[in-house]
Amino acid sequence: MKxxxxxxxxxxxxxxxxxxxxxxxxxxxxxxxxLEIGAERxxxxxxxxxxxxxxxxxxxxxxxxxxxxFQYSCYLHAxxxxxxxxxxxxxxxxxxxxxxGSRFTLLFEQIVMSLAKEMPVNALARxxxxxxxxxxxxxxxxxxxxxxxxxxxxxMGIALDETAAKRGHKYVTIFLDMxxxxxxxxxxxxxxxxxxxxxxxxxxxxHNGKVDHILEVxxxxxxxxxxxxxxxxxxxxxxxxxxxxxxLFTRGVDEVRKLEAREIDMPSGTRWAILKGxxxxxxxxxxxxxxxxxxxxxxxxxxYRIKEMLRWVRESFDIKDAxxxxxxxVKEARDLVKDNDLLEPIRxxxxxxxxxxxxxxxxxxxxxxxxxxxxxxxxxxxxxxxxRGYRNVNYFITMIYLIGAPITDLLQAAIPH
Numbered sequence: 478m479k480x481x482x483x484x485x486x487x488x489x490x491x492x493x494x495x496x497x498x499x500x501x502x503x504x505x506x507x508x509x510x511x512l513e514i515g516a517e518r519x520x521x522x523x524x525x526x527x528x529x530x531x532x533x534x535x536x537x538x539x540x541x542x543x544x545x546x547f548q549y550s551c552y553l554h555a556x557x558x559x560x561x562x563x564x565x566x567x568x569x570x571x572x573x574x575x576x577x578g579s580r581f582t583l584l585f586e587q588i589v590m591s592l593a594k595e596m597p598v599n600a601l602a603r604x605x606x607x608x609x610x611x612x613x614x615x616x617x618x619x620x621x622x623x624x625x626x627x628x629x630x631x632x633m634g635i636a637l638d639e640t641a642a643k644r645g646h647k648y649v650t651i652f653l654d655m656x657x658x659x660x661x662x663x664x665x666x667x668x669x670x671x672x673x674x675x676x677x678x679x680x681x682x683x684h685n686g687k688v689d690h691i692l693e694v695x696x697x698x699x700x701x702x703x704x705x706x707x708x709x710x711x712x713x714x715x716x717x718x719x720x721x722x723x724x725l726f727t728r729g730v731d732e733v734r735k736l737e738a739r740e741i742d743m744p745s746g747t748r749w750a751i752l753k754g755x756x757x758x759x760x761x762x763x764x765x766x767x768x769x770x771x772x773x774x775x776x777x778x779x780x781y782r783i784k785e786m787l788r789w790v791r792e793s794f795d796i797k798d799a800x801x802x803x804x805x806x807v808k809e810a811r812d813l814v815k816d817n818d819l820l821e822p823i824r825x826x827x828x829x830x831x832x833x834x835x836x837x838x839x840x841x842x843x844x845x846x847x848x849x850x851x852x853x854x855x856x857x858x859x860x861x862x863x864x865r866g867y868r869n870v871n872y873f874i875t876m877i878y879l880i881g882a883p884i885t886d887l888l889q890a891a892i893p894h
Contacts, residue, residue, distance in 0.1 A: 488512075488543075488553070488582070491573050493520035501549070510546045514555040514574075522570045524562040525577075533558035534567050541575050542607065543582045550606060553582060581615065587892055589615050594879060598872075609868075617875050623887035624878055629663060629686035631656070634843075636695035636718070637677070637702070639669040640857055642870045649874055651857075651881075652677050655695065662881035665874045671705030678709045688712075693843050697721040698833050716839040719791060725826050726784040727752060732822035733780040740819075743777070744769045751781045755788070776819035783810045783823055796841040803834055857881070 490496065493516035502509040516522075521530040536556040543551040559569045574582045581589075585605075592601050593616050602609035634655035639648040650673040652664040666676045678688055691710040695718050696702045706715055730751050734743065744750075744766035751767070753759055759767070770778040790806050793799035810827055814820040830837070857877055867873040878884065 488514075488574050488584075490514065493517060493522065494555075494573065505550075508549050510549045510551045512543070512551065512553050514553055522558055522560050524560055524565055525568050525571045526565045527562065529562055529564070531560035531562050534561040535559055537569070541580055541582050542585055544585050544588060545605075579615075579618075580611075583892070586615050586619070590619055590888065590892060613872055613875070616879065617871070619888060619892055620875050620878050620884065623884035623890075624882060625684075626887045626890075627663060627684050627882075627884070629654075629681055629684040630690075632663065632681065632686050633690050634693035634695070635663075635677075635691060637673070638697065638718075642667070642861075642873045643867070647870060649870060649877065651877060654883075655693065657883060660881060660883040660885070662877060663883075665877045667870045667874070670699075671701040674702070674705040674709050695843075698725065698829060698836075703836075714839060714843070715836050716843050717833050717836040719837070719840060722830065722837055723784075723787060725829060726787060726823070729822040729826040730777070730780040730784050733819055734777045736819050736822070737775060737777050741775075743775075747777065751777060751784075755785050776817055779813050779817075780820060780823045783813060783827075786810065793841065796838060799838050799841045800834075803830075803838065807831055 488496070494514055495516065496512060497515045498513040500511045500513070502511060521532055523529065524531050536558050539555060539557050541553045543553050545551055553574065555572065557570060557572060559567050561567050569577075571577055574584075576583065576586075579586065589601065589605065589612060592604070593612075596604075598612055598616070599609050602612045605612070632654050636653040636655055637650060639650045641647070642649045647667075648669045649665050649667055650669050651662060653661040654663045655661070664677050664680050666673050681688065681691075688710050689712050691713045693716060694706045694710060694713045695716045696706065698717055698721060703715055706713060731748070734747060734751060737743065738747075746760065746762035746766040747770065750759060750763035751770070753763070767778075767781070770781065786806055786809070790799065790802045793802050807827060807830065810823070814824050814827070857873075857880065861867060861873065861876075867876065
């Protein structure tokens, strides 16, 4: 088989296109392979709209980056015609080796999309010797094309939470389809707050979903979130995720520690000793700090005991048992805090807990929780750390979709083979 035939087969050329010539430029470092593609004089080309074979109208010289040939960078060059269709007028033809508007071949973009899941984009850009900005354009094109093809008609339960996008209080709010065990992310939007629910409502409607189909929303105890849920999804019930209940009291414990540390010397290792759960492995120093706190009867130790009592509520057998345990927890916790000013953060946390008890208890009815979202947040943050951050929030959202959205099949359909 001749080299021209091998290249033509690898590029997937179809008539009237064929490989005209090949040239190695030895003046560059590394050397660069240039492939010239064209057609016979007088050849006809299909109209990009209707497919009718038409005569060429004029030509424009274009180039595309292709996969490396061994260690050499490879570029394709062709004079791409516009055709004059009797029905649709003059249009630029589509070439079989690249999508319209791209300066890369389809094979190059396939490799980029395969590697994007496995390595940071900056490293990928260095590997293929292309700027990371151009690589992001490829990834964003295919990911958002796949996301735009999502059908959300069957979505009935959602969970939402925010994750940090970058330093400086920049957040992204992520929405999950609670019926999906794998790849549950269906929407991500910059920011946090009730505006994000409006954005999701619009997105849901545009993708064949129905706001009246949403029967369950799992979220935190934000009054803005809960109010917006009632407004945007009137048929839904709100379930407060247990993670945020624990987070509420964990923050309260840390605030008590800070207040008490202004008055007395705290044992070394106190902060992480009280932030970790009782069943979480601690260092010797943290164990010693916790023992000292309890023995001295400090307010921080009391706050820690109240936080750990939540585990007893969490282990309830059913809704009836949970309701009794929640009531008992509040009563005993209030007896412990009494009128101690240092325990005011825990007193506030108890007030918030009481206000949301019906929504908290719904977890024993709905069996929905944000556990998967919290675990996915860890994956997203690990990807962000591995990439040493993303240049902007939109890049982070693109990676969230690539990692967590149900778009594997849609991506395969979006990338021509």
